[in-house]
Amino acid sequence: MAVASVAAALLAALGGALWLAARRFSGPRNQRQQGGGDPGLMHGKTVLITGANSGLGRATAAELLRLGARVIMGCRDRARAEEAAGQLRQELCQAGGAGPDGTDGQLVVKELDLASLRSVRAFCQELLQEEPRLDVLINNAGVFHCPYTKTEDGFEMQFGVNHLGHFLLTNLLLGLLKSSAPSRIVVVSSKLYKYGEINFEDLNSEQSYNKSFCYSRSKLANILFTRELARRLEGTNVTVNVLHPGIVRTNLGRHIHIPLLARPLFNLVSWAFFKTPLEGAQTSIYLACSPDVEGVSGRYFGDCKEEELLPKAMDESVARKLWDISEVMVGILK
Numbered sequence: 001m002a003v004a005s006v007a008a009a010l011l012a013a014l015g016g017a018l019w020l021a022a023r024r025f026s027g028p029r030n031q032r033q034q035g036g037g038d039p040g041l042m043h044g045k046t047v048l049i050t051g052a053n054s055g056l057g058r059a060t061a062a063e064l065l066r067l068g069a070r071v072i073m074g075c076r077d078r079a080r081a082e083e084a085a086g087q088l089r090q091e092l093c094q095a096g097g098a099g100p101d102g103t104d105g106q107l108v109v110k111e112l113d114l115a116s117l118r119s120v121r122a123f124c125q126e127l128l129q130e131e132p133r134l135d136v137l138i139n140n141a142g143v144f145h146c147p148y149t150k151t152e153d154g155f156e157m158q159f160g161v162n163h164l165g166h167f168l169l170t171n172l173l174l175g176l177l178k179s180s181a182p183s184r185i186v187v188v189s190s191k192l193y194k195y196g197e198i199n200f201e202d203l204n205s206e207q208s209y210n211k212s213f214c215y216s217r218s219k220l221a222n223i224l225f226t227r228e229l230a231r232r233l234e235g236t237n238v239t240v241n242v243l244h245p246g247i248v249r250t251n252l253g254r255h256i257h258i259p260l261l262a263r264p265l266f267n268l269v270s271w272a273f274f275k276t277p278l279e280g281a282q283t284s285i286y287l288a289c290s291p292d293v294e295g296v297s298g299r300y301f302g303d304c305k306e307e308e309l310l311p312k313a314m315d316e317s318v319a320r321k322l323w324d325i326s327e328v329m330v331g332i333l334k
């Protein structure tokens, strides 16, 4: 009886997955995947993407390169980033973009470990010396559901990388973004922000650690950061917007343990239900280059459309307090 129920459940899941797969390959989601936009749209623009060697960051880089942008990949692991950059150059050549020599300057790899404030500072120092302009900054890198670990500076890893590392990076690059205006900052958050709370008493999770809660908190911090930054940037022609990409088939969930027997079913479900990285990257690409959002700032987007936020993500006093505390944590001198 039990075997029959499991078999029926598996068959139902398989049937559902196949039905969804059929819709995927005939529906509008697949049209987005083919990429759109004028190949010269981003010509002359320099874009920095954090965590650009995999998943959403890699897909965003590929599309912005195709649109003519010069892309700087800010990556923790140089070897992996160089490998990804080699593939991106090849893909661009095959798609009829510039030849291998021509893409050399169009795609730059730089080491950036957001779990180390020293690395963030060194990265920015080099970038400010070498780059005359920065048109778009995409804060994309992230960690999810990792066991309790600390960054080099002693911060809980998810809050440290997802929020504090990007907080320092953005602040150190603001001068260049302002001098390159009109320019844009794009922040990749997650719908899971809804389950987070900013507990100022224990931002470092010393008293208790819950992987899911800490990820959600870091993503709520991304949104509060965006809203406070947008307020501070009024009148500068530098805009900042935040997004959720949906559920995307990437390696982000590498820390989640899925029992061996359940993996085939998980793979099937993710193949049928989850977005591809290129589909998931559409909102980042839209916010980075669409004329529709020229001058729009401090908003939250999903599927290239503005969405409403819960009141906790719009609380200005919490956003200001988080900003002030983050400044102290990363050691920004006023």
Ligand SMILES: NC(=O)c1ccc[n+]([C@@H]2O[C@H](COP(=O)([O-])OP(=O)(O)OC[C@H]3O[C@@H](n4cnc5c(N)ncnc54)[C@H](O)[C@@H]3O)[C@@H](O)[C@H]2O)c1
Residues within 6 Å of the ligand: 050, 051, 052, 053, 054, 055, 056, 057, 074, 075, 076, 077, 112, 113, 114, 115, 116, 140, 141, 142, 143, 144, 161, 188, 189, 190, 191, 244, 245, 246, 247, 248, 249, 250, 251, 252, 253
């Ligand atoms: N995949 C999803 O379903 C999903 C859903 C919502 C939000 N997001 C967000 O999208 C963003 C991209 O994630 P992804 O799904 O492409 O996953 P991914 O694991 O493929 O990419 C994450 C990137 O961040 C980089 N990174 C991690 N720690 C770093 C550090 N200390 N310094 C520098 N880089 C570091 C990784 O090397 C990797 O390149 C993340 O911010 C994530 O929170 C993803």
